[in-house]
Amino acid sequence: MKAKIVEIFSSIQGEGPYVGERQVFARFFGCNMSCRFCDERKKTDFLEYSEEGLVEKIIAEGEATVSLTGGEPLLQADFLKAILPVLKERGLKIYLETNGVLKHALLKVMDHVDIISMDVKLPSSTGRGAYWDAHSEFLKEAVRKEVFIKSVVTPKTLLSDIEKAASLVKAVDKNIPFIIQPVSYNDNIEGIDELDTFFDSAKNMLDDVRIIPQVHKILGVK
Ligand code: SF4
Known part of the structure; x- marks a missing residue:
């Protein structure tokens, strides 16, 4: 079996609650x-x-945690299922970054994952369709592990999408951390007027809401 990989590199984790931690990143194609x-x-x-x-x-990168990122690493779940037990045996912590809709693929690798960084995609941010039901089904499984949610917001993001996302998370567990991530274009963080409103709206439903930008882009590192 072969995996399609864009790059492997060591850097700091630039997103979410583990920001600042050194990790080795395997970016799946x-x-x-x-x-x-x-x-x-x-x-x-x-x-x-x-x-x-x-x-x-x-x-060989010598880090304690491997971040499986992409793209969407769960598209290559059969390959992950083969290598994750070996990486765990070699002492690595497994951190999965996923767009949070491929439940059946998650179930293939779930036993070997330590932390799940799960996106909840807001249609007004992505400019694409909604995935509410798929996200909900995915999160009901992911919650058996350490999981946090990340939703990217842009100047086009609607408050109603933040409310739907927070409500989806609350229906599973209101203690799951919910990260509002301002979008970065070409390594610049976009100014978003409604950030406070988004925060307050999510915080009305959830216990742990944070606004965290992509710190690696601020620092100018990979
Ligand atoms: S941002 Fe969207 S299109 Fe890009 S890798 Fe993540 S899920 Fe895929």
């Missing part, structure tokens, strides 16, 4: 979505790795 703000979906180049080859490349 391809995605099942096409968010308007995405800087990954236009990439066409990838390298192919065998199971052993990818494990050794990740271990």
